[in-house]
Amino acid sequence: MNSTYYLGIYAVYVSLGAILVRLLTNRYKRGLQDIPGPGLARYSRLWKLYSVWKGNQHHVEIDLHRKYGSLVRIGPNHISVGDPSAIPIIYGLNKGFNKTSFYPIQSLTWRRQPQMNLFSTRDVSYHRVQRRNIANAYSLSSLLETESAIDSCTSIFMTQMSKFADKKTPVDLGNWLQYYAFDVVGEVTFSKKLGFLEEGRDVDNIMESIHGNLVYASLCGQIPELHNLLLGNPLVLHLLPGLESWNQVLQFTLKAINPDSPFKEDGEIHEDPESGKDMLSRWMAVHRNDPERFSTRDAIVHLSANVFAGSDTTAIALRAILYLLMCNTATMTKVVTEIDTAVSENRVSNPISYRESTTQLPYLGAVIKEALRLHPSVGMIMEREVPEAGATICGKHIPGGTTVGMNAWVVNRSENTFHDPDEFLPERWLESSPEQLKSMEQSILTFGAGSRSCIGKHISFLEMYKVIPQLLREFEIKLHDEKEWKTRNIWFVQQREMICDFVKRSELLEH
Numbered sequence: 001m002n003s004t005y006y007l008g009i010y011a012v013y014v015s016l017g018a019i020l021v022r023l024l025t026n027r028y029k030r031g032l033q034d035i036p037g038p039g040l041a042r043y044s045r046l047w048k049l050y051s052v053w054k055g056n057q058h059h060v061e062i063d064l065h066r067k068y069g070s071l072v073r074i075g076p077n078h079i080s081v082g083d084p085s086a087i088p089i090i091y092g093l094n095k096g097f098n099k100t101s102f103y104p105i106q107s108l109t110w111r112r113q114p115q116m117n118l119f120s121t122r123d124v125s126y127h128r129v130q131r132r133n134i135a136n137a138y139s140l141s142s143l144l145e146t147e148s149a150i151d152s153c154t155s156i157f158m159t160q161m162s163k164f165a166d167k168k169t170p171v172d173l174g175n176w177l178q179y180y181a182f183d184v185v186g187e188v189t190f191s192k193k194l195g196f197l198e199e200g201r202d203v204d205n206i207m208e209s210i211h212g213n214l215v216y217a218s219l220c221g222q223i224p225e226l227h228n229l230l231l232g233n234p235l236v237l238h239l240l241p242g243l244e245s246w247n248q249v250l251q252f253t254l255k256a257i258n259p260d261s262p263f264k265e266d267g268e269i270h271e272d273p274e275s276g277k278d279m280l281s282r283w284m285a286v287h288r289n290d291p292e293r294f295s296t297r298d299a300i301v302h303l304s305a306n307v308f309a310g311s312d313t314t315a316i317a318l319r320a321i322l323y324l325l326m327c328n329t330a331t332m333t334k335v336v337t338e339i340d341t342a343v344s345e346n347r348v349s350n351p352i353s354y355r356e357s358t359t360q361l362p363y364l365g366a367v368i369k370e371a372l373r374l375h376p377s378v379g380m381i382m383e384r385e386v387p388e389a390g391a392t393i394c395g396k397h398i399p400g401g402t403t404v405g406m407n408a409w410v411v412n413r414s415e416n417t418f419h420d421p422d423e424f425l426p427e428r429w430l431e432s433s434p435e436q437l438k439s440m441e442q443s444i445l446t447f448g449a450g451s452r453s454c455i456g457k458h459i460s461f462l463e464m465y466k467v468i469p470q471l472l473r474e475f476e477i478k479l480h481d482e483k484e485w486k487t488r489n490i491w492f493v494q495q496r497e498m499i500c501d502f503v504k505r506s507e508l509l510e511h
């Protein structure tokens, strides 16, 4: 036996020893050791990585909280919090709980540098300034100025669905709802239809690219340090440029801004878009006012965030509303009757306006709220880092540096707040007492909470309140062969195979 052999054996023992020490340090981490959870999760992040990989993390976390209570240890340094009363502690303004390194990996690169957007940045002051710069464009009053453009998307959508009804062929409604969401984002962002509804397809395969981004984010986000070895590594991207799917979002955005070459050498946009109501025009106006405070790079980054964050999330919500209605025929009948009555009493126009829908169709409003409660688009904990001094959450002191977070799927189904939490009961939003209602409203995490809550939610509400009544007014929609959809949690809980049969209601009335 030579000395190399003994050295090898020694190295193996030392490595095994180091791993063992690491596992035990994880297991008995001070302040977290007595928080219950799955046994393996205390030792290594691999438990969570595997659990996320299975694509069902939202239901896993619901079950864990029902078994263990408000606090569940889902990783050596990760605590999932299930009690809605903790929302203001973790997500409240100026509480010092910053986003974790799960987020920055969801950034595009420009000129080989990662570019943080509103969603991905961990820099609190950059976030504050940028949010202030762009928030006005997302306000309901600004968005309502684009309502006729949204109507034009709805009109193409109805025409396309009529074709399926005429041919009596089943349609993958889930895909079409995403085409709709994409074209609406195109209208409010760039005053452009992106061609999804006209062509009935995934333009430039951008939906597929975003899907790839989400799979990457959900898995790599469990061990974010790996990002520097994977898509965060310029060498990997140089060798395998096809992997750079975040940049397909950037390319898609640049093409939407200007199909030719949008940029000059210095990064300025060639021609200022005509002053309009879309976000591109509004933000270029902000840039002109103060180029130092808001660069064209900033504008591009935020426009790209719309492309990334705006279509999938809304499509998931639209699918949830329609699917839950199709599975609950009594509720469907009630909502269709409400729409028909409003139409026959001339209380709504054609196409229906947002104001009419939100004021004249209260039952529809309850249906939307309930669907968003039961099937929130985001399906993992929204991670935050506990500030250095630590914090008391659900009566327990959690040390600084711990990753905590809440999953909307868990919180929205809290048994203390919602009776029959797994049931689709829109009536709860109409029949509860004012106190119950207030408590329910405060326990919904579908759009996040606090300073990092969803800035784009009014875009989605405009779509929901306009396209759903329009569809139900014109068509009877049923699940083809009563087949269930398939869902997969890849950070967003996407649904697939929502195949439906469409019949024109005007034809049903004739028979």
Ligand code: HEM
Pocket (backbone or CB within 6 Å): 118, 119, 120, 131, 185, 305, 306, 307, 309, 310, 311, 313, 314, 317, 376, 377, 378, 382, 383, 445, 446, 447, 448, 449, 451, 452, 453, 454, 455, 456, 457, 459, 460
């Ligand atoms: C039903 C539709 C939507 C849902 C359920 C949704 C959900 C969310 C949630 C939960 C967050 C917070 C994430 C976190 O804290 O980790 C968020 C943030 C964000 N959302 Fe949405 N979203 C929707 C639609 C949109 C749309 C249409 C846009 C833009 C076109 C958008 C843009 C953003 C941005 C930019 C942020 C980051 C805000 C910040 O950190 O200041 N979202 N969204």
